[in-house]
């Protein structure tokens with residue numbers, strides 16, 4: 396294993412002072428998988444005061460001294476160094492009541508969640524792997540360290556972490572671990588939203604997200620309860636070949652692995668069941684479901700403590716996930732004024748995102764083919780590219796006149812804003828060129 400130079404330095408300085416020290420956890424797992432670790436965590440027999448002494452000449456941040464963690468900054472990069480510890484009792488099923496420092500690596504590894512996360516390595520000792528994590532890595536397995544049910548009872552977040560790692564690495568979940576996490580899933584309701592958020596978004600973006608969502612829908616339903624009735628729900632609509640949950644999972648698989656986009660697809664049809672009406676032929680209709688889905692998206696975003704910008708983007712995408720992308724005549728929107736009005740409403744980025752959502756949502760009905768929808772998407776994107784290359788006017792800012800020009804032309808108060816809006820629409824519809832004289836003479840008319 397090749398360590399980054401600052402990590403080697405930190406390890407050797409601890410060792411020179413008589414302490415043992417290893418890289419541990421996710422970085423060891425990733426390095427063994429041949430993936431570049433995104434951060435390197437260190438564990439050591441030194442207690443925080445001793446670390447502070449060893450690193451007295453370096454910039455350190457007291458991130459979590461109580462839990463034994465000191466952040467040491469080397470070449471502007473932070474590294475977390477944590478004392479070997481065991482966790483006390485978990486009376487709240489969330490965090491240990493206390494932690495206890497120990498001088499033994501194996502005890503520290505035993506408190507970790509999964510065997511693949513419970514390995515440590517140092518240049519002079521090589522790999523420490525008391526729970527056979529390396530074998531589970533080779534077998535593509537997520538397995539609890541110790542007795543699974545007890546470990547999920549201690550900290551219910553581990554339930555979601557198991558699904559997250561299985562999704563990200565496309566691993567199976569070892570049967571006893573899988574049975575225990577299904578049983579303990581209701582405990583997820585006790586876990587803080589912000590802890591859930593991280594794991595859920597990573598799960599949704601994992602390469603095996605679809606498989607995990609199909610295998611463990613009830614676990615997801617502990618986080619988003621509106622999912623439960625979707626499982627196996629027959630939409631009784633001739634445009635849909637799949638049940639509502641299968642449609643949702645296909646929708647997620649069909650969009651790029653971007654957290655808010657994947658979350659949009661998870662939630663986009665959650666409002667359907669509340670919106671359902673049935674016609675005399677027994678066909679299900681879902682008019683207005685987008686509004687219900689948006690409400691559920693807002694509630695979910697709040698429960699997950701999403702930041703405001705992400706929450707608003709999510710709600711906007713959910714609410715508009717199936718806006719018409721064709722003109723009235725039925726032609727695929729290569730129509731200029733249609734596209735300009737869409738750009739005005741959504742902006743370029745969200746409009747392109749809505750195109751992606753639209754393709755995925757349609758393919759996920761089973762009623763059309765991937766090839767057909769890919770071709771349509773390509774056509775839409777190309778039309779947008781060509782239009783944007785002309786630097787067209789689609790916002791008030793782009794208009795060749797502004798409020799002051801209209802006031803100078805004699806307009807007052809509310810009429811100014813209304814006139815600007817009317818001019819913008821006329822320009823987008825190609826009725827007036829975006830030139831100052833033409834716009835002012837339009838006003839005089």
Ligand code: ATP
Nearest residue numbers: 419420421422436506507508509512513550552553
């Ligand atoms: P990532 O690559 O996403 O950072 P990671 O395995 O490093 O994955 P972290 O959340 O950074 O995950 O945690 C670092 C290590 O701490 C884990 O590898 C694991 O050994 C341990 N750990 C983290 N969370 C828990 C938990 N809830 N219960 C037990 N051990 C945990």
Ligand code: MG
Nearest residue numbers: 421422434436
């Ligand atoms: Mg990590």
